[in-house]
Amino acid sequence: MSILVVGSVALDSVSTPFGEREEALGGSAVFFSLAASFFSEVRVSAVVGEDFPNEHLRLLASRGIDLEGLQRRAGRTFRWRGCYDYDLNEARTLETQLNVFEDFRPELPEKYRDSEFVFLANIDPELQLSVLEQVRSPRLVLCDTMNYWIENKRDQLLKTISRVDIMLINDAEARQLTGEPNLIRAGRSILHMGPQRVVIKKGEHGVLMIGPDSFFSLTAYPLENVFDPTGAGDSFGGGFLGSLSRFSRLDEDILRRSIVYGSVMASFNVESFSCDRLCELAWEDVEERFREFMAMTRFA
């Protein structure tokens, strides 16, 4: 099964109470595709500059990730600098250099156009739409966004949301998008915008999945050491869509199982800086943590 992601490939400089890292591999398309690569073939549509280290490309390729749609353009790679305080739930952005990302126009290679599963990571909703117009008949489209687009491109964002199957959004953004402080109502309100499901990420408090007649709530994995939350949401998306892509039908049970896989991948990702932990994982680690999720939430 083929998964397409459009998003950012970045060099991240991050500091947390536990250390810091300069110009490490990051970006939504990177975290997503590494997490999804445990489940399926992944294709990336993104852009990097001339300065992007080849070792990062080799790393992604070594996970079987298809980079034909990764444009390399004159100029510098997208850079993000952020920090986290002890409340690791929220990043403070110190600097964003769009660089080559500023003029990014996703152009899908011909073979990407039959992708069955699509993740529209957090980019300009107009670009998200342009990707949807290039994919022939996806089975499922998952979409993320952020406060900036909610504020500045609301109409375009609503148009994108009306065309996706599942909206992935964090709690603060769900409240901002709908003007509804209660998260359950905010979720239901997003369903009225078009998607079949809304998945609300609550960081250390877990995740909700709300459908027209369904409600699923999963706690987060109890981590004693969170090093760097950067990429948690995109790793979640990668595990979630990766798992979904392995099933021929998509019912509530499969969706729930996939929410757990998303949470598994996110929990690993935050255990170290950049995507270090995702890169050293074995499939047995993933299955083991899935079983731990079961063990810590079951009751009779």
Add this chain to the structure above:
Amino acid sequence: MSILVVGSVALDSVSTPFGEREEALGGSAVFFSLAASFFSEVRVSAVVGEDFPNEHLRLLASRGIDLEGLQRRAGRTFRWRGCYDYDLNEARTLETQLNVFEDFRPELPEKYRDSEFVFLANIDPELQLSVLEQVRSPRLVLCDTMNYWIENKRDQLLKTISRVDIMLINDAEARQLTGEPNLIRAGRSILHMGPQRVVIKKGEHGVLMIGPDSFFSLTAYPLENVFDPTGAGDSFGGGFLGSLSRFSRLDEDILRRSIVYGSVMASFNVESFSCDRLCELAWEDVEERFREFMAMTRFA
């Protein structure tokens, strides 16, 4: 099975974004015993003043709650005034009048001394200890506390904690008691103080139960309308200990099942002011919500 609670009986004046209520029935012993009364016989050790309305006593008695240990003293009943903002997780105390509660010394009627299950609600840890010394051989002691005692009577509190089976505490208090910002580590640290389990209440984010070799995480019930969070923790305690009291053995499965019943009772309690919702509940409502908890958390 007999459950003893020692705690406060109060007249609460509460305002929330959804309304307000003056001098309504409240207090930890009230919320706890109403919730527990759905499961077992409950005995109350507390104090009220001459001004305490008889209708409240009749209400408690109508739920089969034993009031022999409820002292009535000259003076005014304990009063609490608080308010909540839209973030309903935290109460702001506007006024506390201890009144007759200031000189409260729990003296258990002879028949209370064989109580098998004991809830030491949030009162002075010296009084909690004095109750433990009056009960002959309880099967299980559950203990709550608050920031005031952690700050001002730490040594006495640690002595109480060392003698209880299960510590019930909210997330901020767990961090304060242990000096550990990470909640999982804070929980493990409390286990080293003596209890077999620590139950950490996280308000709208659910509850954790941590044992030496066990970890259980339960999400909160998704409420679209929270009217008044006052008494949620004590209602939780009542459902939890009430459920436990119905089993002859106390293993992890029974503890988890009881955590869910605690969450059920807390979720009902916050749906209206004071204990209005607990008072109008039927057992079928409790069972129905237990099933909803199962439905919204299960995955395969």
